[in-house]
Amino acid sequence: GAVVSQHPSWVICKSGTSVKIECRSLDFQATTMFWYRQFPKQSLMLMATSNEGSKATYEQGVEKDKFLINHASLTLSTLTVTSAHPEDSSFYICSARETGYGTEAFFGQGTRLTVV
Amino acid sequence: GEDVEQSLFLSVREGDSSVINCTYTDSSSTYLYWYKQEPGAGLQLLTYIFSNMDMKQDQRLTVLLNKKDKHLSLRIADTQTGDSAIYFCAESASKIIFGSGTRLSIRP
Numbered sequence: 001g002a003v004v005s006q007h008p009s010w011v012i013c014k015s016g017t018s019v020k021i022e023c024r025s026l027d028f029q030a031t032t033m034f035w036y037r038q039f040p041k042q043s044l045m046l047m048a049t050s051n052e053g054s055k056a057t058y059e060q061g062v063e064k065d066k067f068l069i070n071h072a073s074l075t076l077s078t079l080t081v082t083s084a085h086p087e088d089s090s091f092y093i094c095s096a097r098e099t100g101y102g103t104e105a106f107f108g109q110g111t112r113l114t115v116v
Numbered sequence: 117g118e119d120v121e122q123s124l125f126l127s128v129r130e131g132d133s134s135v136i137n138c139t140y141t142d143s144s145s146t147y148l149y150w151y152k153q154e155p156g157a158g159l160q161l162l163t164y165i166f167s168n169m170d171m172k173q174d175q176r177l178t179v180l181l182n183k184k185d186k187h188l189s190l191r192i193a194d195t196q197t198g199d200s201a202i203y204f205c206a207e208s209a210s211k212i213i214f215g216s217g218t219r220l221s222i223r224p
Contacts (some may be wrong), residue, residue, distance in 0.1 A: 034211065034212055036214070042216075042217075043204065043214050043215060043216045043217050044159075044204070044206075044214040045214075046211055046212070046213060046214075049210075049211055091158075093158065093159065095212055104147055104164070104208075105147070105149075105208055105212050107151075107158075107159050107161065108158075109158040109159075110158040110159070
C-alpha cells in the first residue's frame with residue numbers, strides 16, 4: 001500500500017512553545033488529509049479534515065487557533081500546536097486519501113507529543 | 117452524525133477464535149478498516165473491506181460485513197498471546213471515524 005510518513009515520531013517541548021508535525025504522502029497525491037488525536041487508553045478523535053489548497057474543516061470542540069492545519073501541497077499537511085500546554089500532550093496521527101470520497105486512506109505512524 | 121461502536125473488552129482462551137464486533141451508522145461508508153494497536157505503539161492496519169464485499173479472508177483474519185445491518189466483524193482464528201492489543205474498527209465515508217476500540221486479552 002501507499003506510504004504516509006509522519007514526522008517527528010515523538011517530541012518533547014516546553015509549555016508555551018509551538019510544535020509543528022508534518023504528514024507526507026510519499027508515493028501518491030493526497031487530496032484529503034485527516035488529523036486525529038488519541039488520549040491514553042482512548043480512541044482516535046478526528047480533529048479536522050483538510051483538502052489541498054483550502055481551509056481545514058474542524059470538528060466541534062477543536063480550537064482552530066490552537067491547532068493550525070496547513071495543506072499547501074498534495075503531498076504535505078502540517079499540524080501546528082500553538083502555545084502548547086501539558087493538556088495538549090497526546091498522540092497525534094494523520095491520514096491521507098488520494099482523491100476525495102470513496103478511496104482508501106493511509107495512516108502515518110503517529111507523533112507522541114509531550115509538553116512539560 | 118457518524119458513529120462507530122464496539123464493545124470495550126473481549127477475553128478469549130489461547131487457541132480459540134476471537135470475534136470482535138463493530139456497528140456503524142453511515143450507510144455511505146465505502147471502506148471499513150480494522151486496526152491493531154499495541155501498548156505505546158501506533159496503528160497497524162490489519163485488513164480492510166470495501167463496502168461491496170461481504171467477506172474477506174486473509175490468513176487468520178476473516179472480516180464479515182453486513183451492510184444492511186451496518187455490522188462489521190473481525191474473526192481471528194487460533195488466537196495467540198501476540199494478538200493481545202486494542203482493535204479499532206473505522207468507517208470511511210466523507211470522514212474516517214474510529215470506534216472506541218476493543219481490548220482483546222488472551223488467557224492461557
